[in-house]
Amino acid sequence: MQKYSVFNLIKNAFKGHKDWEVAWKDPTPKSEYDVVIIGGGGHGLATAYYLAKEHNITKVAIIEKGWIGGGNVGRNTTIIRSNYMHDENGLFSEFGMDLWRNMSQDLNFNVMFSPRGIINLAHSDAQMNTYSRRGNSMRLNGIDAVLLNREEVRKIIPMADFSENVRFPIFGGLMQPSAGTARHDAVAWGYARQADSMGVDIIQNCEVTGFDVSNGKIFGIRTSKGDIKAKKIGLCVAGSTNILAEKLNMTLPIETHLLQACVSEPIKPILDNVVTFGAGHFYCSQSDKGEMVMGGDLDGYNSYAQRGNLPTLQHVLTEGIAMFPFLSKLKMLRTWGGIMDMSMDGSPIIDKTHIEGLYLNCGWCYGGFKATPASGWTFAHTIAQDKPHELNEGYSLNRFSTGHLIDEKGLGTKTWIS
Amino acid sequence: MLHIKCPHCGLRSQNEFSYGGDATVKRPELNKEVSDQDWDNFVYLRKSPRGKHLELWQHISGCRQWIKVERDTLTHEIFTTLKANEEI
Numbered sequence: 001m002q003k004y005s006v007f008n009l010i011k012n013a014f015k016g017h018k019d020w021e022v023a024w025k026d027p028t029p030k031s032e033y034d035v036v037i038i039g040g041g042g043h044g045l046a047t048a049y050y051l052a053k054e055h056n057i058t059k060v061a062i063i064e065k066g067w068i069g070g071g072n073v074g075r076n077t078t079i080i081r082s083n084y085m086h087d088e089n090g091l092f093s094e095f096g097m098d099l100w101r102n103m104s105q106d107l108n109f110n111v112m113f114s115p116r117g118i119i120n121l122a123h124s125d126a127q128m129n130t131y132s133r134r135g136n137s138m139r140l141n142g143i144d145a146v147l148l149n150r151e152e153v154r155k156i157i158p159m160a161d162f163s164e165n166v167r168f169p170i171f172g173g174l175m176q177p178s179a180g181t182a183r184h185d186a187v188a189w190g191y192a193r194q195a196d197s198m199g200v201d202i203i204q205n206c207e208v209t210g211f212d213v214s215n216g217k218i219f220g221i222r223t224s225k226g227d228i229k230a231k232k233i234g235l236c237v238a239g240s241t242n243i244l245a246e247k248l249n250m251t252l253p254i255e256t257h258l259l260q261a262c263v264s265e266p267i268k269p270i271l272d273n274v275v276t277f278g279a280g281h282f283y284c285s286q287s288d289k290g291e292m293v294m295g296g297d298l299d300g301y302n303s304y305a306q307r308g309n310l311p312t313l314q315h316v317l318t319e320g321i322a323m324f325p326f327l328s329k330l331k332m333l334r335t336w337g338g339i340m341d342m343s344m345d346g347s348p349i350i351d352k353t354h355i356e357g358l359y360l361n362c363g364w365c366y367g368g369f370k371a372t373p374a375s376g377w378t379f380a381h382t383i384a385q386d387k388p389h390e391l392n393e394g395y396s397l398n399r400f401s402t403g404h405l406i407d408e409k410g411l412g413t414k415t416w417i418s
Numbered sequence: 419m420l421h422i423k424c425p426h427c428g429l430r431s432q433n434e435f436s437y438g439g440d441a442t443v444k445r446p447e448l449n450k451e452v453s454d455q456d457w458d459n460f461v462y463l464r465k466s467p468r469g470k471h472l473e474l475w476q477h478i479s480g481c482r483q484w485i486k487v488e489r490d491t492l493t494h495e496i497f498t499t500l501k502a503n504e505e506i
Contacts, residue, residue, distance in 0.1 A: 242466040253462040255439075256491070301437045304468040304492045311419055311433055344462045400462040401454055413461055414439065 001197035004108050023189060024068075024196035029203050032229040033061045035383055036221060038208050038244065039236035040064025042073035042184075042369065043361055045191035046376020047234060047383070048200045054377070055384035058199035061230075063223060065207045065240075069188035072238050075338035076369040077261050077283065077295045079274050081118050081179035082143050085134045088394030088406050089347060090141040095391055096374030097143075097178060103373060109190030112288070115180035118274040119153065121160075121323065123168040127278055131174035138176070146175045157275055161325050168279040168322060179274065181285055187372055211248055211358075218357040234359045234383050239304065239339025241362040248355065253344040253400045254363055257416050258299040260308035260316070260337045264330040266290030275323070282319035284327075291333060294320055298340065298416055308337035340365055345399075346415045347406035350379050350392040359383050360397060365415060420489075423499045426481045438474030440464050441486045468492050472506060 002008065002021045012020060035051060037044045040062045051057045080100055082093030103111050122128045128147070135145035149172045154162055162170060196202055203225065210222035211233075220229040237244055239256045266289050276283040282296040296316030299309050313335060321328045343349060343363030348371065350361050361379045364371060378392040388396070394406055411417060420432035445460055446452040471491045476484050486500040500506060 242464075243468050246465070246467070251459070251463040251465060253464070255464050255466040256468075301489075302440075302466055302471055302473065302491045303494070305494060309419060309432070309494075401458040416437075416439075 001193070023193040024202050027201045027203065029061060029063075029201065029206065029223070029225050029228055031227070033201075034059040034230065035232045035234065036060070036228060036230040037062045037234045037236055038221070039238070039240075040068050040192075040202060040204065041071045041236065041238060042188050042191065042372040043238070043364075043375045043379065044234075044236040045188055045195055045202075046372050047236060047361070047379045048376075049191045049195040049198070050377045050380035051384060052195060052198035052200060054380060057384055060195075060199070061201040061203055061228065062195070063206050063208055063221070063228070064202070064204045067204045068192050068202060069185050072338040072340070072368055073188045073372070074185055075261065075336055076184055077285070077293050078181040078184045078369060079118065079179070079283065079285065080113070080182055080370040081176055081274075082370075083118065083120070083134070083138060083145065083174070083176040083179065084408055085137040086406050086408050087141060089408055090138060090143055092374055092378070092391050092395075093371065094141060094143050095377075096371060099373035099377065100182065103182070103187070103190070107190035107194050109186055109193060110183075111186040111190055112183035113180065114182065115178050116273050116285075117175055117177040118179035118276070119148070119156065119173045119175045120276045121153070121173045121278040122171045123279045124171060128171050131172075135174050144176055144178050146177060148173045148175055156273060157271065159270060159326055160275070160323055166322070168277075173278070181274065184369060187369075191376070208244060208247075213248065213355055213358075216354070216356055218355050230357075232357050232359065232383050234361060234379060236361045236379065238341045238362065238364060238368060241341045241360075248358070250353070252362070252397075253349075255302055255342050255416060256304055257301070257340050257342045258303035258305055258308060258337045259295065259340045259366065260299065260313055260335060261293070261295035262313065262317075262335040263287065263291035263293050263333050264327070265333050267292070267330065270326075277319050277323045279322075280319040282316055282323065284320060284324065292327065292330060294327075296320075298342070299337070300416060304339055306337055306339055308335060340368075342415050344413045344415065345405040345407045346409045346411055348375070348395050349397050350375065350382060350395045351388060351397040352382065352386070353397065363395075420494060420496070422475060422487060422496060424477045424480060424483070425485055425499055425501045426483050427477060430477070430480060434477060434479040435475045436478045438476055438484065440466075441472045441474045466491075470497065474502070
């Protein structure tokens with residue numbers, strides 16, 4: 001594989017940039033693989049990469065119905081964090097933070113990881129107490145957390161509404177300074193390029209139409225480009241999980257919902273952190289191009305539409321304007337939606353299934369992007385070793401029937417309630 | 419925006435309703451032996467189909483009645499709405 005470096009850039013500049021190798025090939029599927037990953041999103045690409053890199057399994061295919069980077073990995077708000085209270089989520093995400101910090105070097109692709117810090121605003125004494133508890137839990141797990149009072153928050157984000165007579169005054173906030181953002185497309189492209197170079201076949205525009213299962217064991221898949229045999233198959237399709245589960249006669253603790261995001265017109269640099277509103281569901285950061293990147297609640301009803309509805313957008317942006325009044329002056333540049341695999345406790349599933357050779361990775365709710373490297377790493381381990389790694393042991397499929405829920409948000413079984 | 423025809427009040431905007439999820443899920447009967455699997459099915463497991471979905475909505479800013487709505491989860495087309503005690 002051609003290395004991306006400043007020297008190669010200069011060398012190719014003299015040749016008019018006509019001799020760059022393709023970043024990944026466009027192979028026709030072989031009839032058999034050791035492992036087939038269904039879903040060429042961030043998690044699927046990362047899984048294939050870590051299968052090759054960590055476990056030397058290179059006879060791998062990624063089957064993608066659309067194109068690389070066209071799903072949620074290209075639709076998110078690029079936030080990376082590990083500010084979780086529960087051990088399962090905290091340790092898993094913090095393991096991912098280490099992978100994020102080294103990702104550009106590891107993939108030889110600039111993913112523009114920017115650890116700019118995330119601030120969760122608090123709007124009451126009770127919320128400050130809750131954040132103090134969460135911050136302490138984070139620090140016990142080795143995750144950085146700083147509790148900020150009102151004046152400390154004001155120094156960092158003076159443009160927030162600090163006036164006296166507001167409905168939700170800012171009492172302070174919980175900050176994770178090592179959290180941040182990354183260029184989401186670059187993550188998909190970087191993983192795809194490296195996986196391809198190690199022998200993984202990335203097969204795009206190929207829909208999975210069925211599974212070859214008999215006697216509780218999986219033998220292969222049927223696709224729009226022919227049948228493919230495989231010893232092990234990993235399902236990694238986020239919002240489409242239930243569609244494939246139906247073909248497998250499985251019912252999962254997952255509902256598919258729509259989440260919207262939007263960006264404003266580009267403006268001069270004003271916000272150098274990620275900030276979330278504490279009295280509702282709204283988060284905001286500023287992209288390198290200057291756009292304010294914003295998101296919040298789900299549309300609130302089962303949806304596969306990949307496009308959103310205005311009442312939710314209006315509700316979310318009302319919260320945004322309550323937090324940052326200057327947002328009301330900005331024009332909206334783009335809005336879009338992606339379909340989320342909402343699990344029943346708000347935490348993901350990375351596990352084996354009752355079908356031998358079939359592995360499941362789903363339930364990422366609002367937080368799929370930041371989990372990309374850790375999800376790929378642990379899913380690759382689960383597939384290669386045929387058992388979960390200790391980092392994803394808690395993300396089991398049967399935790400719902402055994403009662404070992406990881407209910408980070410305390411929302412119970414209806415994580416889609418806004 | 420969705421427009422939902424409440425069987426009690428007529429056609430109203432989505433803003434007047436709140437969502438209640440899959441309407442085909444049945445609570446295990448009282449005073450009977452219920453297996454863990456039955457509880458699991460009722461509390462956690464959902465088909466979440468792409469296409470026709472029978473779901474519960476509450477007309478929270480209207481008559482406050484729970485209703486059933488048959489809606490397409492891909493196109494958002496609403497086919498029928500029913501009172502909560504009516505079957506499709």
